[in-house]
Amino acid sequence: MIRLGIIGCGRISDLHAQAYLDHPGATITAVADTDPGNLATRGAAWGVPESARHQDYRDLLARSDVDAVEVLVPHHLHAPITLDAMNAGKHVSLQKPMALSMDDATTMVKAGHDLGVTFKVFENFVFYPPVVRARELIENGEIGELLSIRVKSNPGWSPTAWDVPAAASAWRIDEAKCGGGPLVFDDGHHKFAIAWYFLGLADRVHAFIGSTMDGLLDAPSMVSWTHPDGQVGSLEVVYSPDLQLHTEQYAQDDRVEITGTRGVIWITRGHGRMLDVPPVILYRDGETRGFSDMPTGWETSFLNSGRHFVDALLGGTAPSLTGEEGRDVLSFALAAQESSRTGGPVSLASGDRRPVGPLPGREPGQPRETGLG
Known part of the structure; x- marks a missing residue:
């Protein structure tokens, strides 16, 4: 079971949270937001007890019952909160765009590798x-x-x-x-x-x-x-x-x-x-x-992306987008x-991370049914 903490409980968090509420291998154990109203509304909707609702995200990161975090905050906060989460040993799913500069993006990618945590840049489209x-x-x-x-x-x-x-x-x-x-x-x-x-x-x-x-x-x-x-x-x-x-x-x-x-x-x-x-x-x-x-429905893309993150954590596989891929975008x-x-x-310098191979679950050379005859 992957235990999720959600940092940032604004409007878009409703679409993110549903993937974890629906996944049999995930649960939302804690939330953080500077707005008490957001904390109360989302915490109640997602079944998070009041003791696990924090106005300071650092209190959430200190919890032992959080394995991974979903970071949904304004862009300028992406890098510092992500680095704090990684240093706390948490896997990270970070809303796009991952940073305001390539230097910050590179720092986050390196930290994820150095600290041995999974780093996903959340892109739903x-x-x-x-x-x-x-x-x-x-x-x-x-x-x-x-x-x-x-x-x-x-x-x-x-x-x-x-x-x-x-x-x-x-x-x-x-x-x-x-x-x-x-x-x-x-x-x-x-x-x-x-x-x-x-x-x-x-x-x-x-x-x-x-x-x-x-x-x-x-x-x-x-x-x-x-x-x-x-x-x-x-x-x-x-x-x-x-x-x-x-x-x-x-x-x-x-x-x-x-x-x-x-x-x-x-x-x-x-x-x-x-x-x-x-x-x-x-x-x-x-x-x-x-x-x-x-x-x-646009919400379906959020469900699929969130479920993919949980599956990657459970299966020990790379998420999409990886930190490197998010940095490319x-x-x-x-x-x-x-x-x-x-x-x-x-x-731009063209790297090797081109997503042109088979989709997950499809073997190379295996045709996919399209209804075209």
Whole structure:
């Protein structure tokens, strides 16, 4: 049984916690948050006794009944809390982006290895069923060799969207605490992780990052990049204040288009959705086919990522994203920030951590059922 402590009990913690509440090999034994209201609400909801609810995260780290922690705090606190947790002998699952600088990321990766603890950078989009299905189709050769990936991020509004607390909005626009804008750096991590998931780390990034008239959002923006094998990619971020979207969490539509030598795959949703079409669409050999036999709620990606962390701890296997992989994606996001500041392209050193092998549970060369005939 993996005994979890959750540090940071804001709104997003509800999605993280459910994975551990549902997993037969995990239990939430303690929580920490500086806000007494968050402590009381989440502690009661997750069955954590009052004696295990702490306003100081260090009290949680001192507990002998915590094996691992989920760190869900503002970005500038990621490095110090993660290092404290590692020094306390705890395994760590850390919300993205892992740090504000490559130096901090490297320090955390080294500490994890030196102290013998598992370090996962929590990225949920690579566990989102439509994204996973698209990769399965690609692994089956349905669109041939990959040529490009295009990602569209389009926030709008929704009557059913989450109410974001003012305090959460405030630190996300404070560069000293957030490290970059909420759409290109923070949420952009998901998009850069998707590109990494399909094509590995980029080797050159060129970005224009704009700003809304009120200065709160980093849109409209455009990020483009190349990969070592010649593929190209782009991220377009546009805020449409009057665009109504379907969602239960954030009012944002995410769309991905992946082009190969033989066909094209579209992933038509993410945080929420705009289009009433199948979540995955394949065009190949003059025919269009849709795939709807999968869960599409954004919360499913959190469940899958959290369960994966527990399974990795129980099985002694590497999580996804490892600290090294999270550092790669961070370098992608930071390169976009630097390119926008300087007005020129930024080169990245391409490592060997390219997630292009078989998905977990699939043997090399083993076909996967896709319903394509």
